[in-house]
Amino acid sequence: MPSDWSNTNTIETIGGGGGGQTANVNFSGSGGGGGGYSKTSNLAGLGGTVTLQVGSGGAAGSTGGDTWFNGATLGGSSVGAKGGQGAVDGSGGAGGEAGSGVNGVYSGGAGGISSGNPYTGGGGGGAAGPNGNGGAGGGPNNVTTDGAGGGGGNGGGSDGVSPNDTVFGGNGGDGNGGAGGGAADTGTGASEGTAGTGGGGGGGTYLASYSGGNGAAGSEFDGSHGSGGGGGGGGGRDFGASIAAGNGGAGANYGGGGGGGGYPESGTAWGMGGPGGNGAIVITYTPATSTTIVTVSLNALEHQAVGRRDVVEAVEFGLSVPSDVAVPTEGRREIRCDDGTPIETSCAALRNSLIALQWAGSLAFYTDALMPFEAAAVLHRETLGLAEFACVTLSNLQLRLELLIVPSSEALLPAESLTNGARISADALLGLEWVGPRSLLIVAPQRLLRSPGRIRVLAGPGSVHPLRGD
Amino acid sequence: MRGLAVFIRSEVIEVFAMRITTPFAPIEIGEADLFAFDFTPDVGAATIVSTSWNCALGPYETAIDPTPQSRVFSVSPQTAIQVRSPMDGSLQTRTGAFSVGLIGGMPASAAGGNYVLEATANLSDGRVLKLNSTVQCKLPGP
Secondary structure, three states: OOOOOOOOEEEEEEOOOOOOOOOOOOOOOOOOOOOOEEEEEOOOOOOOOOOEEOOOOOOOOOOOOOEEEOOOOOOOOOEEEOOOOOOEOOEOOOOOOHHHOEOEEEOOOOOOOOOOOOOOOOOOOOOOEOOEOOOOOOOOOOOOOOOOOOOOOOOOOOOOOOOOOOOOOOOOOOOOOOOOOOOOOOOOOOOOOOOOOOOOOOOOOEOOOOOOOOOOOOOOOEOOEOOOOOOOOOOEOOOOOOOOOOOOOOOOOOOOOOOOOOOOOOOOOOOOOOOOOOOEEEEEEOOOOOOEEEEOOEOOEOOEEEEEEOOEOOEOOEEEEOOOOEOOEOOOOOEOOOOEOOEEOOOOEOOOOEOOEEOOOOOEEOOOOEOOEOOOOEEOOOOEOOEEOOOOEOOOOEOOEEOOOOOOOOOEOOEEOOOOOOOOOOOOEOOEEOOOOOOOEEEOHHHEEEOOOOOOOOOOOOOOOHHHOO | OOEEEEEEOOEEEEEEEEEOOOOEEEEEOOOEEEEEEEOHHHHOOOOEEEEEEEEEEOOOOOOOOOOHHHHEEEEEEEEEEEEEOOOOOOEEEEEEEEEEEEEEOOOHHHOOOEEEEEEEEEEOOOOEEEEEEEEEEEOOOO
């Protein structure tokens, strides 16, 4: 499993498509079944190596492989889908049943049947997908001159058309988007389903004996990946001519069933059954961002819930407990020591920080920090060159700027602006303080008496004859 | 005016206590307010470097204040004060040489008595000036 695997995930599986049947002396080929679809979400407890299997598409007449994740077998897995069955004489392959899978959601479409008289093959069933069951393949009715059946559309799509009293093949079923089924052969060949739609391939016509159209891949997972449509049935011909039988169209990736082959005019040039599409596993997860423990890492970028030591140039965002960090950026609720040039935002208890910048609101304790910038509720000791704003207790500071409510002592060159309460300063040199400037006293005019201005002092220190001015 | 001769070594410093005949506005029991003497006409080019106040009940007063000096809460020299104009109530700044004392806390037993408030101003040129006046202590109310 990837290192950033998390329990936020979805795992989807599609079984391999069953192979269409190759015609034989008794039967034209029927269509193979489409693979089933299973899904699970938020699978927990994974790690290390996980055992899985992606089912292969069945060869002509063979069943598609089962697809599963996290287990040695389908039944022992966390999620898995059944493959579509291969077609046999007079019977289309069954689609992979949701109920036979693990966390099965939708079933694959059944292959179209070509039984009895027709010379043409049945269409393959479409694979199930996130949007629904796969469409069933069409099959020629029991009329020798009916065209081949169209392939079924993918999960959520429509069934392939079964020709009835017409030499032309049946159209392929549309994909889950409501379009894309391949056009039937009307004498010039059958069309494939439209790429990306999951449409089924068109069926071949009687007489011309073209091959059936291939199914088209779906696009539910991204632009080119999804459940596949079934292949169209191959065209065939009665005896008396020299045209070979058409092959069944291939089932598309992922999980489409193959179309059945047509019957030849003579000999054993049987129309070959189309192969089924391969299965698939689609894993989607949200990368983990938490509960990581890193030691001795350089230039770490971490997001939350991190316990670290000896990290240089870390960037962290929350719930960190680092130590010995140089040049970190940290978000909140941190306990750190011996950091250089940190930027911290809240609730930090720090020691021995150099050039700290902190601005969140409360309860930080500092010792031995140089040139910090701090905002509130900070207890400092032996700090140089700091600027602080509120509720600060300082000692042994130099070159500081403080704004309010600052008890301090032994400060050099302080500039303090507010002394609204409980400020204690001692031993300050070159202090500049301007808050609480002495205002002029206001005296009532009735309580201000003015000297009449008479000369009353006759002598001062050193005067011998003050009246003579000596 | 009466002269008080103070001998310090062989030098003579004449210190006069000037009584200002105008009394201060009466002070009520429990009141505290700023009182000021304006020494500006006397200081000339000198400044007041320190000041002190003395508070005592006047002679022959029957009112009782066992600790009249304790009515002087604080004193300070000022080079400017503000006086509220009796005309329009606005504050007017006056500059000069003032000795300001915060006086108050007279006991009820002193009601009706007259205190003598005396400010001493020590000038930068060595002179020592004194001004005093009286203030009546009265019960609260008109």
